[in-house]
Structure formats: C-alpha cells, structure tokens
Amino acid sequence: MTEGLQHRRVETGERYDVFHTDCLARDTVDHVTSRWGVWVLISLRRNDLRFFELRDSIRGISEKMLAQTLRVLVEDGLVWREVEPTTPPRVTYGLTGFGREVGEPLKELFDRITRRLSAGTD
Template sequence: MREGAQLTQAGTGPRYEVFHTDCPARHVVDHVTSKWGIWVLLSLRSSDFRFYELRDSIQGISEKMLAQTLRSLVEDGLVWRAVEPTTPPQVTYGLTEFGQDVGEPLSDLFGRITQRLSEPSAE
C-alpha cells in the first residue's frame, strides 16, 4: 500500500477516510486499542461477566475506567449490556458478533506475544 493511502469499507457502502479524525471507523479503532479496551475485549472472549466480575478479571482497572471503556464499546456495537430488573440491578456484559469478530485477531496477537515471551531468547 502506498504511503498515505486511504482504506475503504468492503462492498458498496460509504468510503472510510481512516486517516481523518472524524472517521467513524477510526473512533472504533481508538476505543478497541485504548489502554483498557483490548483487555475488556480479551476478557469477554472467555465468558459473559457482570460488572464486578469483569473488573476483578482485569487487574489494575478502576471502576471509573471500566465503566467508561464499557460505555464506549457498547456504543460502538462491540459489547452488549443486559440489565436485570432486580434490587440492586444486575448488569451483565458480553461480546456481540462484531465484538467476537474484532476480538479474535486480538486473541491471536496476544497469543503470539506471550508465545514469543516464553521462548528462550537467541543471543
């Protein structure tokens, strides 16, 4: 691909100018690749979680950052949110089909990194 080339959406849909700051695809990529977005998507690949279970599965994330990250990923259509009308309400999160699709290469990437880190270095 030549330098500065723009990516387009497959099919006959709208053209995505991914290098422009107002591109909707760029906003989704920003949310997925944010400090906590990757970890939320990786964690939800294994199971659906309630908020506190998800928080406990990702060491180091604050409740505030988890809430912000989940809000962005739900708005982007990567994560679904289900609220059970109990007192207090029970909220469960999981990956949508889009989230599963995006999370798969992230899992592959994580697997490759951890495999390389566990191999003895050739010096």
C-alpha cells in the same frame, strides 16, 4: 474531543480512511485499541461477565475507567449489556458478533506475544 470536527457520510462501498479525522471508523478503532478496550475485549472472549467479575479479571482498572470503557464499547456495538431488575441490579456484559470478530485478532496478537515471551527468545 470531537468538537469542531465534521463527520462525512460514507457511501456504501467507499473505503474508510482511519488516518483522516472525519473517518467514522476512527472512533471505534480508538476505543478498541485504547488502554482498557483491548483488555475488556480479551476478557469477554470466553464468557459473559458481570461488572465486578470483569473488573477483577482486568487488574489495575478502576471502576470508573471500566464503566467508561464499557459505555463506549456498547455504543460502538462491540459489547452488549443486560440489566436484570433485581436489588441491586445484576448487570452482565458480553461480546456481540461484531465484538467477537474484532476481538479475534487481538486474541491472536496476545497469544503470539505470550508464546514468544514464554519461549524466552528474541
């Protein structure tokens, strides 16, 4: 909830400080690192997917949570959405350039964790 918060405009070259509630980047960081945001970005790293393909690729996510997560990631410019005017409408999602850039460290993190767990070491 952002009611009552005042967002200040950041001048070009000025650093963002995500630890302050008025930082413009904070919402995007929250969306990317949310429970489902991470998985959406990782799932879209290989292919553009339709809504139900994306839902099926992320086990445990409800349609409502997927729709909410996609909405904010589209608003943040991380994910694009294309609607084909068919009956029913065919909706496809994919990563923007910014989404690929932000998602790369998440993929690396996921790969490192998986390698570590696969090796069975502590």
